[in-house]
Amino acid sequence: MELTHFNDDLLSFLHTSPTPFHATATMKKHLLAQGFVELIESEEWVIDEGGQYFVTRNDSSLIAFTVPQLNLNQLGWRMMGAHTDSPCLKLKPNAQVDRFGFHQLGVEVYGGALLHTWLDRDLSIAGRITLKTQGGEIVSRLVDFVDPIAVIPNLAIHLNRQANEGFSVNPQEEILPILCGVENEFDLHELLKSQLKKQYPALAVDSVLDFELSLYDTQPAALVGLHKEYICSARLDNLLSCFVGLKALLDSKEQRPSLLVCTDHEEIGSLSACGANGPFLEDVLRRLTPNPEQYVQAMQRSMLVSADNAHALHPNYAHKHDKLHAPAINKGAVIKVNANQRYATNSETASIYRDIAAQENYEVQCFVVRSDMACGSTIGPITSGEIGVPTIDIGLPTFGMHSIRELAGSHDAYGLYKVLVRFTQRGDLISRV
Structure with missing residues (x-):
């Protein structure tokens, strides 16, 4: 998928997703069109090798996954996470x-x-x-x-x-x-x-x-700037990441079990039945690996890329950044780090992501909030703390986060999509020898 087509699809996704309910319905439509089978939580599940499935909760959260092989405890999951809600x-x-x-x-x-x-x-x-x-x-x-x-x-x-x-x-x-x-x-x-x-x-x-x-x-999303370098839209935080994760899952080669989780209520703490601080993801994963021993094995052979927007260096407010950790728009996704675990990144998950990005010749940046400022958080630490999966927090550089219209780079999302496609195909993550 080339850049222009990718951005056209992104603009369409943003336009048809004014609420978390609509974002979930739009993702559901894309999945059904690609042959994914909808599962109902209140019914018994039958999962076949080579199958593609998705399930929703509250009409506002969605989990989609592929299982090219069923020995999940040996293969682990390649997970991507985002949230459907916006202020x-x-x-x-x-x-x-x-x-x-x-x-x-x-x-x-x-x-x-x-x-x-x-x-x-x-x-x-x-x-x-x-x-x-x-x-x-x-x-x-x-x-x-x-x-x-x-x-x-x-x-x-x-x-x-x-x-x-x-x-x-x-x-x-x-x-x-x-x-x-x-x-x-x-x-x-x-x-x-x-x-x-x-x-x-x-x-x-x-x-x-x-x-x-x-x-x-009602103003539609648009490519803006003298050279169309930017995308301006409502709800980029975090529908941008939902779209990138969805496209990566749809275009993965199914070499490894891959999963996309997009949950509601992140902007208010994620504590709900369909939020990241609720049981939705764990309920799904335990149904797929009901044996407790094998479930833990699967989680420790897995990795989650938690994708949420990052604060780009604003030229009018440069003093708000640590000058050594000031991401630029259209210079690649940002690895988000916080010593107090507001982000779940550690040296191993960051290294794995850097290695995958290098294979795609995709730039990597790093963000750490100024030491005299409070740090936000994401679904990363919550999900990692709930199910024990190694996690990295990343994000696409953005201006005006939580404004009614936000601004991001028109090249960044496409680059992240390519990295995440390669991530879904990744074999062993890190050697323990």
Whole structure:
């Protein structure tokens, strides 16, 4: 797969994935198209040698894997991990707010969003609705309004003369989107029923019972810069890594058992039934290797590449970096290191990754946060701590992380994809002789 085609597919993936539910559905569609078989957690599994499978949980997390051979305790897994969620604004249960002549939406901030970037953007709504049909069934469906139907206008500088000296946004009072004026009738549940009928004409909707809906920026992802050197989009953290891992799994040669895990709720700590700090991955792996002795053997012959975005050196804020660990955009993926295990990288996993990257002539960078600044974390230490798998944390250099629109290199993702394809084919990882 060459660079232009890869980036076209990436832009399409970002466009069709406004929420973790939609990202999971998009990945599911790609997997089914390539012959992967969907497994249902509540049913008995039959795994065949040479098979390709995937399973979802909560419609927002996904694990896909290939098993060219079934002696997993001898071969181990080549795992790739990412997360499906991004900071955003989520509708509250009683979301309809009418004040001062406007119909608005009450929202709750999900994760560490850069709130001011949500102002003056063309916003739409997407997510999951759970409903009761006229036949009495309770079912869930994904919705996406697509069109810009909401906006959060900024306050004019004439009313906030200190805006350019430091600006904060009150999440309770100042981030409520405007839908329309009160001269127009508006009922949120009726709006949701109407959208369900529009997207699912054959679905006989009786009532909307509940929903998990988010706002998102309708501006599509794009290649930007004088020479199209950058990709600008919402949710690059961390759909960029989900896409790279998915493509690597689909294009692996199946020489080794390979697995992609993309979990929800990383931005809020990963502690959920479908998060990395929950039982999803271990449940799947133990079903594939139910013998306790062989399960441990399999984990110790495995390796996880945890991929999450990294902070690129911003030319306007260079002082925020350790100058010896300041990654550049379009100079390769970043190995993330932290002495306090906020990242799971160690010298062995880093060395294995460096060796694989060198075989692809792919540059490697390294990131360590300034010693006087707090360090973020990823699914890497959580997953490694849960199942004992040797892990490396890597990431693609990014500007504006947690902004409504982030910026990354248009060459970096493709290079990482090639390295991960080779990783899925890797034999023995490190000699213990």
